[in-house]
Amino acid sequence: MRPRLALESITKHYGSFVANDRVSLTVAPGEIHAVLGENGAGKSTLMKIIYGAIRADAGEIFWEGRQVSIPSPGAARELGIGMVYQHFSLFETVSVVDNIALVNEGRFDRPALAVRIRELGEHYGLPVDPQRLVHDLSVGERQRVEILRCLLQKPKLLILDEPTSVLTPQAIGRLFGVLRSLAAEGCSILYISHKLEEIRQLCDGATILRGGKVVGSVKPAAASAAELAGMMVGAAVAPVTRPPAVTGAPRLAVRGLSLQPADPFGTALRDIELAVHAGEVVGIAGVSGNGQAELLDALSGEVACAADRIMLDGVPVAHLGAGARRQRGLAFVPEERLGRGAVPGMSLVENALLTGHRAGLVRRGFIDADRAAGFANRIIEGFGVRCSGARAVAASLSGGNLQKFIVGRERSLDPTVLIVSQPTWGVDVAAAAFLRQSFIDLSRQGAAVLVISEELEELLEICDRIAVLFRGRLSQALPREAISIDRLGLLMTGVDATAAVA
Amino acid sequence: MNGMYFERRAVPSRVMGLAAPVLALLAMMLCAVPMLRLAGLDPVATLRVYFLEPLSTGNGISEWLLKANPLILIGLGLTVGYRANVWNIGAEGMYTIGAILAATLALRFADGVHHWLLPAMMLAGMLGGMAWAAIPAFLKTRLNTSEILVSLMLTYVAQLLLSWLVNGPMQDPQGLNYPQTALFSESATFSPLVPGMRVNASIFITLGAVALTWLLLERSFLGFQLKVSGAAPAAARYAGFAQARLTWISLLVSGAAAGLAGMFEAAGPLGQLSPVISPGYGFAAIIVAFIGRLRPIGVVFGGLLLSLLYLGGEAAQMTLNVPAALSRSFQGLLLFCLLAADVLVEYRIRVRA
Numbered sequence: 018m019r020p021r022l023a024l025e026s027i028t029k030h031y032g033s034f035v036a037n038d039r040v041s042l043t044v045a046p047g048e049i050h051a052v053l054g055e056n057g058a059g060k061s062t063l064m065k066i067i068y069g070a071i072r073a074d075a076g077e078i079f080w081e082g083r084q085v086s087i088p089s090p091g092a093a094r095e096l097g098i099g100m101v102y103q104h105f106s107l108f109e110t111v112s113v114v115d116n117i118a119l120v121n122e123g124r125f126d127r128p129a130l131a132v133r134i135r136e137l138g139e140h141y142g143l144p145v146d147p148q149r150l151v152h153d154l155s156v157g158e159r160q161r162v163e164i165l166r167c168l169l170q171k172p173k174l175l176i177l178d179e180p181t182s183v184l185t186p187q188a189i190g191r192l193f194g195v196l197r198s199l200a201a202e203g204c205s206i207l208y209i210s211h212k213l214e215e216i217r218q219l220c221d222g223a224t225i226l227r228g229g230k231v232v233g234s235v236k237p238a239a240a241s242a243a244e245l246a247g248m249m250v251g252a253a254v255a256p257v258t259r260p261p262a263v264t265g266a267p268r269l270a271v272r273g274l275s276l277q278p279a280d281p282f283g284t285a286l287r288d289i290e291l292a293v294h295a296g297e298v299v300g301i302a303g304v305s306g307n308g309q310a311e312l313l314d315a316l317s318g319e320v321a322c323a324a325d326r327i328m329l330d331g332v333p334v335a336h337l338g339a340g341a342r343r344q345r346g347l348a349f350v351p352e353e354r355l356g357r358g359a360v361p362g363m364s365l366v367e368n369a370l371l372t373g374h375r376a377g378l379v380r381r382g383f384i385d386a387d388r389a390a391g392f393a394n395r396i397i398e399g400f401g402v403r404c405s406g407a408r409a410v411a412a413s414l415s416g417g418n419l420q421k422f423i424v425g426r427e428r429s430l431d432p433t434v435l436i437v438s439q440p441t442w443g444v445d446v447a448a449a450a451f452l453r454q455s456f457i458d459l460s461r462q463g464a465a466v467l468v469i470s471e472e473l474e475e476l477l478e479i480c481d482r483i484a485v486l487f488r489g490r491l492s493q494a495l496p497r498e499a500i501s502i503d504r505l506g507l508l509m510t511g512v513d514a515t516a517a518v519a
Numbered sequence: 520m521n522g523m524y525f526e527r528r529a530v531p532s533r534v535m536g537l538a539a540p541v542l543a544l545l546a547m548m549l550c551a552v553p554m555l556r557l558a559g560l561d562p563v564a565t566l567r568v569y570f571l572e573p574l575s576t577g578n579g580i581s582e583w584l585l586k587a588n589p590l591i592l593i594g595l596g597l598t599v600g601y602r603a604n605v606w607n608i609g610a611e612g613m614y615t616i617g618a619i620l621a622a623t624l625a626l627r628f629a630d631g632v633h634h635w636l637l638p639a640m641m642l643a644g645m646l647g648g649m650a651w652a653a654i655p656a657f658l659k660t661r662l663n664t665s666e667i668l669v670s671l672m673l674t675y676v677a678q679l680l681l682s683w684l685v686n687g688p689m690q691d692p693q694g695l696n697y698p699q700t701a702l703f704s705e706s707a708t709f710s711p712l713v714p715g716m717r718v719n720a721s722i723f724i725t726l727g728a729v730a731l732t733w734l735l736l737e738r739s740f741l742g743f744q745l746k747v748s749g750a751a752p753a754a755a756r757y758a759g760f761a762q763a764r765l766t767w768i769s770l771l772v773s774g775a776a777a778g779l780a781g782m783f784e785a786a787g788p789l790g791q792l793s794p795v796i797s798p799g800y801g802f803a804a805i806i807v808a809f810i811g812r813l814r815p816i817g818v819v820f821g822g823l824l825l826s827l828l829y830l831g832g833e834a835a836q837m838t839l840n841v842p843a844a845l846s847r848s849f850q851g852l853l854l855f856c857l858l859a860a861d862v863l864v865e866y867r868i869r870v871r872a
Contacts, residue, residue: 318759338761339758349757356753356754357756359751363747382739383739413530
């Protein structure tokens with residue numbers, strides 16, 4: 018059969034950096050084809066080339082046997098290529114139908130479009146009310162809108178970039194159903210992911226990228242997850258070990274915390290109760306947008322509230338700012354690395370100062386440059402941060418290396434309480450394992466560690482207890498041993514909220 | 520598709536950061552050519568009058584330094600604020616209030632010899648500028664108003680206040696009803712460094728301010744906090760730096776510098792107050808700060824360049840009969856070219872084959 022899409026020796030340089038090095042792959046009609054690789058392996062660059070968002074330096078693209086050039090996303094759509102980005106591109110303040118009408122080619126006829134959205138949604142099991150405003154939709158529903166927007170163009174090839182990173186386990190199951198029925202109708206699917214189990218379940222073929230090069234083409238169902246991981250990483254990854262927790266007094270305690278969000282589209286926190294004890298790692302699961310950002314702001318001190326709502330080692334601190342709480346032993350690794358956890362244009366030495374200035378790096382109001390450089394170098398060595406040196410600017414590091422640096426900085430302050438948000442988001446497999454292990458080790462030395470993550474596997478791997486945040490309410494934290502991924506998934510959609518205590 | 524396009528650099532270019540002002544100056548001169556042609560002037564001769572002739576005499580050098588002095592001082596203060604993303608556009612008003620307060624002291628102690636008077640006037644100038652800067656600082660930290668608008672509008676208030684004072688309460692009783700104050704006494708004015716030339720010892724205070732600003736921005740932890748809050752406000756909040764305090768410091772420092780510059784001008788070349796005490800130093804200093812790449816040493820060069828534009832404008836006006844507005848046009852053109860050249864710091868130009 019003539020392949021729907023064939024790439025021949027696609028190469029793309031960014032300066033001296035080779036993002037794609039002679040990459041070739043083929044996708045048959047109706048095939049679900051995975052592109053597997055770590056962050057920075059060149060997956061996104063390749064997809065943007067196929068979608069016409071960037072142009073390759075060399076190589077050829079064949080569409081249904083015919084050589085084509087794809088100079089723009091518009092040209093890609095004309096060929097029949099649709100793309101669902103990892104980060105949605107919807108206008109929050111207008112309705113679903115308006116969002117779709119804005120990009121839909123052809124006549125601007127909203128009532129007719131609304132009917133088509135409804136029909137298409139029912140056909141593929143993607144129900145969405147066309148009149149609802151996007152900011153009222155859950156993340157899963159927003160993704161449906163994105164997919165429907167592509168399907169209206171009757172694509173012959175649909176590209177999905179990390180589509181499950183924001184979904185609950187149940188929603189992932191539903192998405193797979195939709196993708197399979199699309200494939201059965203002949204639509205090809207390019208599925209970008211680093212989640213091995215999903216790819217083994219869903220995909221017919223897989224192309225594995227590492228360092229911009231194709232390192233393997235396999236039938237995922239026939240390979241084990243460990244084999245796929247080995248190809249993706251290029252080396253075996255040491256498993257995380259979690260020795261039994263010996264817990265002490267509560268170091269971080271939250272009592273009846275309710276908070277209205279500053280952001281009009283934010284989530285109000287309702288009556289949050291939480292205790293993290295010395296010696297344990299507690300996880301908070303949940304789909305983003307259920308109050309995680311608001312809870313983190315309140316815990317870190319970036320937003321203050323009534324004093325006795327949050328206690329550090331038994332002392333009320335909720336009225337204090339972030340600096341004062343850090344003075345009392347709190348450290349925090351935020352989800353946003355560039356711009357919050359680190360200043361993009363500043364060197365690693367300066368970024369070490371950002372929160373590390375407490376470690377004797379400032380004397381009489383002046384920065385002790387030697388000590389600051391020493392502090393930064395110790396982080397770089399101790400956490401294996403790959404960079405051109407302590408003078409490299411933060412923005413020049415890969416996501417994973419910057420995260421290692423930020424975690425290293427916060428850990429070097431010997432915190433009594435460490436709060437971490439999405440610790441391994443976009444971090445390569447080996448670095449993720451290293452970071453996870455470092456959280457467990459810190460807790461076993463007597464600190465309280467709180468991890469907020471969307472990745473359930475991660476929480477199950479490192480946490481001693483796990484709670485779920487849903488619509489601003491936090492469930493009771495259940496012991497790791499007493500919890501299953503299905504149970505967590507139900508809690509994440511609020512189904513089991515009242516039964517959680519039982 | 521053939522043609523040129525911009526490609527984002529992985530890391531902002533340091534070389535381009537330094538080269539951009541030079542490129543901007545060259546681009547400004549190029550843009551000036553058709554403008555001068557339209558005005559019926561020989562571009563080469565005019566540019567020579569602008570950029571070379573003012574520096575050909577000793578007195579020219581003195582005037583060059585004299586005019587660069589307030590530009591550099593104000594530019595230093597603005598640099599501190601701009602690093603912290605606090606956009607004080609109203610240095611002209613702070614300069615004016617500083618001059619008024621210093622003049623009040625000078626006129627109050629007009630008789631006799633007072634060695635303390637000049638230092639006291641400097642203090643008064645700084646306090647005046649800080650008081651004027653405190654208004655946008657208070658409104659921004661309390662009510663989240665834009666310091667850009669508040670400080671700019673306060674400039675006009677300050678200028679009208681000055682106009683009222685020199686026409687009323689501060690007017691020289693023996694001044695034949697001219698809108699100006701009495702001349703300051705010898706104790707209240709800087710004496711010239713070189714007899715017959717106007718440049719005075721206040722330039723050394725400005726040099727001291729360059730060193731202080733450098734220490735603040737490049738060596739102190741406070742300067743680091745200011746830079747972080749400017750470059751990444753969320754990171755400053757995350758680290759627990761007090762945003763309101765940094766806003767106050769930014770505005771007060773720029774107010775003090777502008778106020779002191781106003782005092783320098785009043786107690787220096789002017790020696791009295793009149794309705795117009797500045798050829799727009801407070802606004803030109805914004806360009807100075809940017810030409811100087813928001814670095815203290817750079818501001819010195821920026822101040823010297825803008826001062827030369829002022830001098831060149833005057834020279835061209837006198838020898839070539841060029842309208843005075845041309846100088847302002849060149850200032851604007853320079854900033855315009857600089858902002859355009861700054862694109863090259865973050866992007867490189869590529870040619871599509």
